[in-house]
Each structure stands twice: as C-alpha cells, then as structure tokens.
Amino acid sequence: MLGEGLNFYNLLRIAVDITLVWYVFYKLIMLIRGTKAIQLLKGIFVVLIIYLISHLLNLQTVQVMIEQVIVWGPLAIIILFQPELRRALEQIGRGSFFTRNKKSKEEVLNQVIDSIVKSCNYMGKRRIGALITIERDTNMGDFVETGIPIHGQLTTQLLTNIFVPNTPLHDGAVIIKENEIVAAACYLPLSESAFISKELGTRHRAAMGISEVSDAITIIVSEETGQISCTRSGELHRDLDQDKLTDMLRNNLEANFVKAPTLKNWNWRGKKDE
Known part of the structure; x- marks a missing residue:
C-alpha cells in the first residue's frame, strides 16, 4: 500500500511538473507572438537542424562554427531582445503573467471602436489632420520609442485633444494598443x-x-478635405463614413480582442484607392 501511495505521489508530481512547464512555455509564446522574437525562434530551429546534419555528415568546420554560435548565442539574445525580456519580467512582477484580464474583451473592443470613430468623425468635420495606428500582432515598440510616451486610457476626448493644431503632440502618429494610447508624435x-x-x-x-512593414491598422483624417481613410497590408481605403469605419475596425480588430476563429479571413469594406 505504501508503495502504491508513493507511485501515485510520483505520478502526481510528474503531472504537476509537466503542466507547469507547459503553461510557462505557453505564456512565453503568447507574449512574444507577433514580435521579432518569433523570427528568432525560427532561426534557432534552423541552426539546430544544421548542427544535427553536420554531426551526421561529420562536417567538422560547420560543427565548430555552430558550436560557437551556441556558446555566444544566449548573450546575443539578451542584448538584442532586451525590451521583450524586460516586458516579460514586468508582467511577472505585476502578476499579470499568471492571471487573466477580468474585463470583458468584447466590452473593451466596443469602447475602443466607439472612441476612435467618434474622434475621427469630430476631427473630419473640423478638418483636423490625424494619424492613428492601432497595434495588432506585430509589436510596434520600435516606432513607439520615436514618440512621446502617453500610456493613457483611450477616450474620445484624449485622442481628439492630441491632434489639436499647434499643440506639441499633434504632429506625428498616435499608437494605440488595445484600449491604451501608448505614445503620440511617433514617426512612421x-x-x-x-x-x-x-x-x-x-x-x-x-x-x-x-502597413507595408506590419499588420497594424492606420486611420488617416485629411487636414485638407476632412476625409477619413484607412490602411492595412499595403492597401488604402478612402472616403470612409462612420458606418464603414466602424465595420472595418470591428472586422479587423475582433480577432485580436475575442480571438474569434471565424474572423481569420479579414473582411475589408470601403472604396479602395486605385
């Protein structure tokens, strides 16, 4: 009986151990998804495959080169991906690494769309130029660093006020991540x-x-005509009214907020620029 208890305890311990490791790897993959780190992981797999092939074929020179890459690779990774590592440690410190957001993602999506559409409609009627970029899967950290940090909750009033002419932040792009205005006056x-x-x-x-270097959605309000346009994946859609802009944002942001598998094929509407 004692042996059976120990066996059960060992099985339980192994199951917990594997579950924890799996969960940590899952959270890390979700954290770096859409960033440059994904490309790094692909590169690591390629290096390992080359190393295995060189070992099987006894390619000594290649083996020596790959071994040097393996030795110095971790240091290079720490230097090149310091922002991503810092963000992961910050999430662990805040406790968000192991917790879920309690606020409904559908509610957050509706608030984001409503704030952006109202702001663009207000600025379009008054010929206030604006450039608004919404981050999706591709990390926008490099472009955020070119602007002024805001880190404020997205509201119609704040977004509109940023683009008021002759104010310090009106020139450049605003970058939005989920329901947060991350930075303003950014260079794209x-x-x-x-x-x-x-x-x-x-x-x-x-x-x-x-739109050519990321999967971000960018909205433009023309200072000359007041027209609202939108870009994504190298395509420009012009002269969008309030309903078209709402539909476009919902169809392209919903998958990021609620992870709906039926929205993987993006449905764009509006008039495409020739």
Whole structure:
C-alpha cells in the first residue's frame, strides 16, 4: 500500500511538473507572438537542424562554427531582445503573467471602436489632420520609442485633444494598443510606392509605409478635405463614413480582442484607392 501511495505521489508530481512547464512555455509564446522574437525562434530551429546534419555528415568546420554560435548565442539574445525580456519580467512582477484580464474583451473592443470613430468623425468635420495606428500582432515598440510616451486610457476626448493644431503632440502618429494610447508624435516609415496618388500627403504615405512593414491598422483624417481613410497590408481605403469605419475596425480588430476563429479571413469594406 505504501508503495502504491508513493507511485501515485510520483505520478502526481510528474503531472504537476509537466503542466507547469507547459503553461510557462505557453505564456512565453503568447507574449512574444507577433514580435521579432518569433523570427528568432525560427532561426534557432534552423541552426539546430544544421548542427544535427553536420554531426551526421561529420562536417567538422560547420560543427565548430555552430558550436560557437551556441556558446555566444544566449548573450546575443539578451542584448538584442532586451525590451521583450524586460516586458516579460514586468508582467511577472505585476502578476499579470499568471492571471487573466477580468474585463470583458468584447466590452473593451466596443469602447475602443466607439472612441476612435467618434474622434475621427469630430476631427473630419473640423478638418483636423490625424494619424492613428492601432497595434495588432506585430509589436510596434520600435516606432513607439520615436514618440512621446502617453500610456493613457483611450477616450474620445484624449485622442481628439492630441491632434489639436499647434499643440506639441499633434504632429506625428498616435499608437494605440488595445484600449491604451501608448505614445503620440511617433514617426512612421514613409512608403516608397509609386502607385500612391500624388494628391495624397505625408500622412497617407506614412500610413501606407507602416502597413507595408506590419499588420497594424492606420486611420488617416485629411487636414485638407476632412476625409477619413484607412490602411492595412499595403492597401488604402478612402472616403470612409462612420458606418464603414466602424465595420472595418470591428472586422479587423475582433480577432485580436475575442480571438474569434471565424474572423481569420479579414473582411475589408470601403472604396479602395486605385
């Protein structure tokens, strides 16, 4: 009986051990998903495969080179991905690494869409130029660092006030992550595409540029015409009214907030720029 108890205890201990390790790896993968670290993981797998092949074929020179990469690789990873590691440690310190957000993601999504649409509608009627980038899976940390940190809850009033002309933060892009305005006055890469209409200005080129290097959604309010446009994946959709903008944001942000598997195929609406 005692042996059976010990066996049961050992099985339980192994199960708990495996479950904890699995959960930590799962949280780490969710943390780095959509960031440059994913590409790093792919590179590590390629290096390991090359090392195994060189070992099987007795390629000594290749083995020596790969061994040096393995020895110095962890140090290079710490240096190159210091922001991601720091963010993971901060989440562990706040306790959010092992907890879930209690607020309904559907409620957060509705609040985000409502705030953005109302703000864009207000600025469009008054010809206030604006450039708003919404982070999705691709990490926008590099572009956030070019601006002024805000870290304020997204509201119609705050978003509108940032773009009031002749204020310190109105020139540049606002970057939003979930329901937080992360930074303002950020610099975005300008598109070099020759297919962009000559009548469009720097804001539209910046919106196209960021859509070419990330999966972010960017909204532009024209200072000259008051028209609202939107970019994603290198596509520009112009002259959006309030309903079209709402539909577009919901169709493209819902998967990030509620993880709905039926929304993997993005449904874009509106008039596409030729």
